[in-house]
Amino acid sequence: MLKNASTLTKSIVNATDGEIGNVEDAYFDDVAWAIRYLVVDTGTWLVSRRVLISPYSVVPPLASDAIVNVSLTRSQVKDSPDVDTHKPVSRQHERAYLGYYGYPPYWNDAGLWSMGEYPLIPPAGLSHSQEERDQRESDVKPEDVHLRSMKNVRGYFVEASDGNIGHIDDFIYDVDSWAIRYLLVDTSNWWPGSKKVLIATSWIDRIDWLDSRVFTTLTQDAIKQSPAYDESTILDRDAETRLHDTHARRGYWNKEG
Template sequence: MLRSIKHLYGDRLIASDGELGFVKDFYFDDRNWVIRYLVADTGSWLSERLVLIPPHALGIVERAGQRLQVHLTRRQIEDSPSIDHHKPVSRQYEESYYQHYGLPFYWQGDSLWGITGFPPRNLAVPPQKRNLSDVALGYAAGPDAHLRSTVAVHGYQAHGKHSRVGQVTDFVIDDQSWAIRYLVVRTNPAQADSEVLVPIAKVSGVSYAESSVRVTCTAEEIRQSPDYHCRPDGSCLDPVQTTAKDLTPSTPEPRVAESKHQTSNAPVGITAAAQVRKLPEVSSDEVATSAYFTFVRQGRQGGHDVQHWLDAEAKLRALAASPPAARSEAIDQRSAR
């Protein structure tokens, strides 16, 4: 699901053992356009340091009552490597941070999160050491890990091929991979409803010295971009999947007149869409774990993370929809491996 970053600011953070604080900011990787860390405001607790939470600890964003569950304890966070508010997040710091939580390094591998396209959680992966692949990727050259603040970039001017085209007002992310899919650009500063979605593929660079973002579009192409639609819960309509029905207020479905030619066994008035059985829900943790072990079984070859995820999701949904006896047998077979 796509979500607005701006709508997450200020949400309460709940650790496994109590209140943690609030969402203050996000740090994103401006090379791969993905959120790497949530920045927490912990109030008087740990006020002297920067408190970072990895997406691995959040999984899919669930904003019940504007709360985000963090699958870490306060003690784990307190014992994590400390970093000053005003210092950049270096690669050296990230190494110690990832080792503290036992997470695989996202900069080692061919996928968005190193070994997979999604931030794996609770995987027993031994800490890794820096090797020559870091140098090949250009990550070990300096102290900066190319992490930028979403709060800081909010308000940057967007410049197109020939002129200024608007102002950055939000980021839209995929809440499973934490990849940034779109920039939200307001084409008319005086009109709040003039916001459009600009695909990240159209962003050619960010100038922090000039507080600007460059896109490979003309002003007219920007104006013709899909409109930005964000629901009250922070979820966003995906222009790739949006239909006209998504943009109109919900109205009662018209009753279907009874006909002697009707072949459906559904009661009269039930639409075809309502007859479609909803697919069983599976947790992202289960999918990520299954996809990871597929990655391992296939020799840790990169570039197949999306296919691994889709295969794992389909397999788990089929298992959830199967009769209890068949489900139990499949679990027994999996345990015996």
């Protein structure tokens, strides 16, 4: 199922033995286009401390837009490595975080999540040996971190191949794989009588982080012809197919498996 990532904001996060706090933000991977961590404000419980929650720990399916259940105890969360959410998350911090919880590093394999497309911890017999993990770790440069704040990226201008078309209003993600499938673009600052449209993340050409702009290979006219996105309805495969057919693009579901 596909949902707007903004529905996660303010969701209550429940551990196995009580409430942890509320989702404040999410960090996504700008290469694989996947949500890697939820940023949770613990409020007065941990003196306004913010902690990271990995999709590895989220109990599927998501209970609702207002509740996220995780397979962690409050004590585990309390003792988890600190993170300064005002600074970029380093690979060193990720290693410490994932090591603390015993989660496999997602960057070590071709799959979206370690050895697969879903954030599932592989059985011990299927995991990589320590020697393999050490070798893969040595191949990852410390600077190869591509985590971005969703809160910060909302509002980025979106550039078609021939000019501006609007700004990012939201992200559409798969609740099972946590893959970001689309950017929801508001065209109101470009096109009178505007509409909100979807741009598949596979149609993104590049991102200028310094200038806060996202570039797509689509033209302005192509986006103008794109079907409007109705946030009150469920984005099903038929709607996705119509969108991809409009732009003569192959769907991501035809490239997998």
